[in-house]
Amino acid sequence: MDERAEMSTRERILAAAAAIIGEDGVAARLSVRAVAARAEVSTGSLRHHFPTQQVLRDEVMRRVYDWMLPESSLGDTTVPARDRLVHCLRQVLDMSGTGAEARRSMVLLVEAFVTAEQTEPVREAYLATRRDGQGRMEGWLEVLAEEDDALPVGDIPRRARCLGTVLNGLALERALPAEDSHAQMETDVLYAAADMALAPE
């Protein structure tokens, strides 16, 4: 009968966090007390399962990404690293959709974080999602660095930031008017970015 009995506290916390993200969209905040209240759990209990908010965010984002990107071809060494990286980048890019959907995504992004009042929660919400994406891309580069030690691990954060900027640019260009050859151009840019990210030295 009781909902609380049908899911472990940990799962209820994750479900509450996912629900908040699902409702509030990109501008979700995931504060301790908001998640705890939604999950009908005390902050202490939440902290017991997720010692840090970052741990909670990481776990919920991991599930979201895994749900959206079931097959991670990143480990398939039969195809070139740059192809695998481009595949991963394109999957991220596809989250913003194409055409009208891409325009709508960009409008929502701009409304949430550019037009909106630049309050601290808004700012922190964006930075959190940005850190998530940054960490994910660094993870990819680390996997690829395992195979090819020409990729300096110390430089991975910088390279990941470059990839993030390129993806932002591509997402913006998906929303803006484009020539019919836009898809080809996008692939070109993605491969150029991948080559830059995987370049030795």
Add this chain to the structure above:
Amino acid sequence: MDERAEMSTRERILAAAAAIIGEDGVAARLSVRAVAARAEVSTGSLRHHFPTQQVLRDEVMRRVYDWMLPESSLGDTTVPARDRLVHCLRQVLDMSGTGAEARRSMVLLVEAFVTAEQTEPVREAYLATRRDGQGRMEGWLEVLAEEDDALPVGDIPRRARCLGTVLNGLALERALPAEDSHAQMETDVLYAAADMALAPE
């Protein structure tokens, strides 16, 4: 004798903020009380001159950009090609401004070409400005290709498109919330993009 007499409160606040960024570097936080304490000013006084932390951040960032933007020219072969290219790219990027101005620029861009009805005149207007920027960047690369024939001229359009995408991404990121180390990150990305655009093969 008294330092406080030699600089206006506003200037002391900005100097304190710049000092904090200069010292803490990437981890700079620019909290209200930290800046106020460093400037030996009350939080109320700080709030009077900078109604919001975002306003303070914008202003100090604007000065940082102005400071690290000395003049240089594309034809000056005494400085490396990548530095000259980065300078040109940054000039383009600066057209969108920083802080509130950058946000306003992005909002205007989105309103004009994303939110607006995707009619043919609108589309053509954007593509015209895009071609303009594209042509300008191709011109730069052609000048630089004159000096170093390792840069294949046939590939210039593709490389210029990549640069345009990176600039779009950076412009978007100027409008979005950012950490205080954004300027450094921007420089990193610009140099990475320049290296990619100037890479042989």
Add this chain to the structure above:
DNA sequence: CAGCACGTTAGCACACTGTTCTAGTACGCT
């Protein structure tokens, strides 16, 4: 010169945030 207005300064108060800590409860095992 008195009075007033306005810019400036100071500092507290408020509503948040994440984290730490203590107390109490429930369950399994020896």
Add this chain to the structure above:
DNA sequence: AGCGTACTAGAACAGTGTGCTAACGTGCTG
């Protein structure tokens, strides 16, 4: 029964940004 471990609850603490009010100058004006 006793004990230990996992869990829950909630207060407390140190931060954050922002709003508010009171005081202090300084300059203008009647």
